[in-house]
Amino acid sequence: MTTAPAPLLTLVVLAYRQAPLIDAAIASALAQTGEPIEILLSDDASPDDTFARMQAHAAAYRGPHQVIARRNPVNLGLGEHVNTVMREARGALILLMAGDDLCLPERAQRVRAAWESTGRQADLVASHVIDMALDGTDLGVLRVDDLAQWRGVEDWARRRPHVIGAAHAVTRRLFERFGPMAADCQLEDQVNTLRALCAGGACTVDAPLLRYRRGGVSGRHVDADGAALRSRLQRVAQRHLALHRQWRRDAALAGCLDTVQAATDREEQREQFVAALLADPGQRPPLSLLWDSGFRVRTGWRLGKWLRVAFAGLTVRVDAWKAQRRR
Known part of the structure; x- marks a missing residue:
């Protein structure tokens, strides 16, 4: 059996209990333009039919991308789920998205272009996002900092950059250099930002490339008592x-x-x-x-x-x- 060559880019869709929204998220991942990429649909042992929907999309897909549906045998939580997909993704640059968000079709193509513009030296590529209500209504653009202005850890120490990890892409080599995050660490965007600035640096695409849905961890907390x-x-x-x-x-x-x-x-x-x-x-x-x-x-x-x-x-x-x- 011949194994398909490893792609340069992997787009990972991370999901847990997102059956009502996962179809749209997967459709946006499959609609990526540009060269073929690996699309890894990863479920964190959801009790609903999130994974079944992933499997159905992977089985039905007939386009240029390599689509794989996988599932954790038990619920790992966000930090360990990210560790797992970083080990399993085959791309040199790995784009992350949540199962309730939506990629713009040009996201992978533009992220790759930004990475190439650094000579593939940057270890993290960020972008702005479109703020999206739970019902899908667009609420404007949320801008992040231009990470190219942070030249290293000394700049990070002076002022922490504003980042939104929902639209981050990180290199495989960054994960290999620093290893997996601790299982109890859930703030992977903050971890990867510091790691990148300690290593090859980071850059930001000056455009929104993802629609970022409010709700879940991105919604405002309302305490009952x-x-x-x-x-x-x-x-x-x-x-x-x-x-x-x-x-x-x-x-x-x-x-x-x-x-x-x-x-x-x-x-x-x-x-x-x-x-x-x-x-x-x-x-x-x-x-x-x-x-x-x-x-x-x-x-x-x-x-x-x-x-x-x-x-x-x-x-x-x-x-x-x-x-x-x-x-």
């Missing part, structure tokens, strides 16, 4: 702490740990304090945290966070009132 707020804040703090651990690991591999630690120490201390406030999200945090010398966090900032968590029910009502006033 104090318990829901505490639970969400605890999850957010743990995700951010996992990101800091990953940043430190990657920076150590790249030989710039001191620079990254100096740039991120303050925010990491804050996340550690918030995590301590929510160590038991069912209970009011102890007052002793307000003067605990183990955290290098200003007293006024501590007090504001302590009050928000300690009186979470009131916080939810105030947030709802503010949201109503903005309408």
Whole structure:
């Protein structure tokens, strides 16, 4: 049996429980113009028929691209799902998209052109996105920073670039150099941005190449009560702490740990304090945290966070009132 030659580009559609939207996402991936690419449809063990729909599209496709449908045997979560597809994708440059977003047909072609313009040196290619409501209505363009202006980790340390990982493309060699992300790290766009700036650099296509659907992780959170707020804040703090651990690991591999630690120490201390406030999200945090010398966090900032968590029910009502006033 002859194996098809490895393509230069792979477009990965990452999905979990997105059966109502996955058909449109896959159709936009299959409609990519330009040279043939590998299209990897990857399901994270969805309990609905997301994977069955992927299989149907792959079986019915008769176009120029190489289409593969695959599924994780168990739910891995976003970070480990990304690790898995980075190992399985065959392209040298791997474009990522979510199963509820839509690629513009020229996305792969334009991303490749931008990559080629760097002599294939850039390890990350970004683009702007079209903000899209859950019902598919376009809401305007969300612009990201021009990553070519960040020449290395020192620039990153001075100011973190604004990125939207939904439209990122990263090289296989970047993944091979730094290895998989930790399983608890869910903020792959922030991880890949630092990795790229520690390696071959990054660039941005000055055009929107993806329609980015609000909802899920990209929607605004509406907390039902104090318990829901505490639970969400605890999850957010743990995700951010996992990101800091990953940043430190990657920076150590790249030989710039001191620079990254100096740039991120303050925010990491804050996340550690918030995590301590929510160590038991069912209970009011102890007052002793307000003067605990183990955290290098200003007293006024501590007090504001302590009050928000300690009186979470009131916080939810105030947030709802503010949201109503903005309408």
